[in-house]
Amino acid sequence: MKRRHILLPLAFAALSVQAAKKNQRRARLATARLPEQPHDPAAPLDVLIIGAGLSGIGAARHLLAECPGKSFALLEARGAIGGTWDLFRYPGVRSDSDVYTLGYSFKPWTGDKSIADGPDIRQYIQDAADEAGITPHIRFGHRVRRAEWSSERQLWTVTAEREDGERVTLQTKFLFLCSGYYSYAEGHRPSFPGEDTFRGEIVHPQFWPENLDYAGQRIVVIGSGATAVTLVPALAQAAAHVTMLQRSPSYIAVQPLIDQTALKIRRALPAQAAHRLIRWRNILVNMLQFGVARQLPQVFSQELLKVAGQHVGEGFEARHFTPDYRPWDQRVCAVPDGDLFTAMREGKASVVTDTIARFTPGGIRLGSGQELKADLIVTATGLKMNVLGDIGFSVDGQPFDPARALVYKGMMLSGLPNCAYAFGYTNAAWTLKAELTQGYVCRLLNHMERQRLGMVVPQADPSVEERPLLNFSSGYVTRASALLPKQGSKQPWQVYQNYLQDKAAIEYSPLNDGTLRFTAARG
Known part of the structure; x- marks a missing residue:
């Protein structure tokens, strides 16, 4: 008992010194x-x-x-x-x-x-x-x-x-x-058969032209990663319609655009203390979510599909959002407030899962035979490490x-x-x-x-x-x-x-x- 009485104050003192050093x-x-x-x-x-x-x-x-x-x-x-x-x-x-x-x-x-x-x-x-x-x-x-x-x-x-x-x-x-x-x-930019026949413009997001006017245009975004899911709702605000053409789906998670809990913490605490608390809360929450995704992949993916379906509403097709790999084998894409799904619900955007047979003068011919009409094609096909x-x-x-x-x-x-x-x-x-x-x-x-x-x-x-x-x-x-x-x-x-x-x-x-x-x- 005496030993514990001695060790506890020593441990507390050591932690206090360490905390003081960190604050400094x-x-x-x-x-x-x-x-x-x-x-x-x-x-x-x-x-x-x-x-x-x-x-x-x-x-x-x-x-x-x-x-x-x-x-x-x-x-x-x-x-x-x-x-x-x-x-x-x-x-x-x-x-x-x-x-x-x-x-x-x-x-x-x-x-x-x-x-x-x-x-x-x-x-x-x-x-x-x-x-x-x-x-x-x-x-x-x-x-x-x-x-x-x-x-x-x-x-x-x-x-x-x-x-x-x-x-x-x-x-x-x-x-x-x-x-x-x-x-x-340079980004990753595969070539597609018939590109030279396409009458519209082809753009890679990494080299987006300044002042590109896409208002009222039909746009096809090739890709399904973080860049694609970001571009589609943004382009849909002015375009006639945006189609996200993906060879295979990605996991997509809805996150709040504005974290109300974080704002409350910031109002209650000094700036640096609030920042540390929010940062650590988010670190631990993200680690917990990652752990669930890896240990219980079926539960995690089903929850993502449930939330996506609630945002898209009628006409939601789960196959467009069900990858053939486990969560976090590739990065899970975040969509703030479900903006991608909102654009789909409002009819401003859609998702097609298929392969590209060739470009045509008016768009893209798919492996299934369907043709996607396009005035602008965006190749969100990835990065080059x-x-x-x-x-x-x-x-x-x-x-x-x-x-x-x-x-x-x-x-x-x-x-x-x-x-x-x-x-x-x-x-x-x-x-x-x-x-x-x-x-x-x-x-x-x-x-x-x-x-x-x-x-x-x-x-x-x-x-x-x-x-x-x-x-x-x-x-x-x-x-x-x-x-x-x-x-x-x-x-x-x-x-x-x-x-x-x-x-x-x-x-x-x-x-x-x-x-x-x-x-x-x-x-």
Whole structure:
């Protein structure tokens, strides 16, 4: 009994200290600003961040707060902040995760919508950069082509190409890739027989033409994923009719556009406290729903069909929304307030499940023989994945092949020194994993500085069996599977799709775990 009386206060004190440290960290993340003094251009950077989207700006904010004094820069291939949210400009573009988990932990979301519009997310990222003084220090129009590591110098030499074709070289001690996982230059665009005979316009959503007038037109959207289910209700507001033509269905879940419970919490609590509470509530609810989907797939899918049927009403055909795979073998698409189903109920949109035989002058001939009339065809046929930003890597003069590497804790590659990359979840908001990675990188950099270490590289374990990086059957993943690095059969080479597991493995595990190989700093 006496021992318990001693241990309980000690445990409470330890938790209190930990909570205080976390509050201090949140305060630093919320208020840190880039110092005014410029970095000496002749000296190597401490960290070079590739990409100025959601992950890149988050990485910069973490470095400012947790690694004060370290020099860093951001290279962005495009001409603006925002990454995906600056690239995608198609009608209705929005988040497919709730914005409280998609957004940063340190910056409360102030909009009313929980499924946010693309322009609002882009502005949110821009504000996060402006508040910390980061924006003037981003080098826009710099596309990274090569990254060459020298163990002798313990430096990366990075070559970027400007929009005018000029090559720029920078040196950095650590490289942090925050450029996403798919190509901005091209999407997945299969060719179809007879395309050249079609009299209308064919558009890929990734390259939506500015000021495209589709009012009063008959539109066919080819696809059934997140982009397609977003486009259809948005286009239906002005089009004569929109048909979503799918080869196979996707799971579609109705989510509230405005989370009334979240708004009540925000009115009752200070902004940061409310944001933390809503964020954690949504994390846990999403994990619970994912667990039900995987453990009780029949129950989960039947509930989705029930809700869809209630929204569509008379004429609902379940076969158009019943995939031949289990929930979350591919991503479940979210439709805020059931807007896709509302467009169907109102007769503004319809869904056809069939194959494409060929394009015709007036539309698309289906495998069944039916012809869909169209003035505009939108090929929402998917993304094209890239690997490590399509950068050509070499280590000590030898080309580095990511497909032959194992992934360490979902953020570093075996055999690739002083480099990390932000890669989010397939079943939850990207930012949740990205922020865990950003915090880990800062902890790693501080450890290396304290111990006077100049190089760190995950050392592959020969006893670990290789497994596919992502247990996901979406087309963009399967098409790129041969190019992707691999995960392993045991820790720390496994890639979890679970925030709590990752939080334990990343935040609370020792840095020097026997897998990372450290080398003392030179000089």
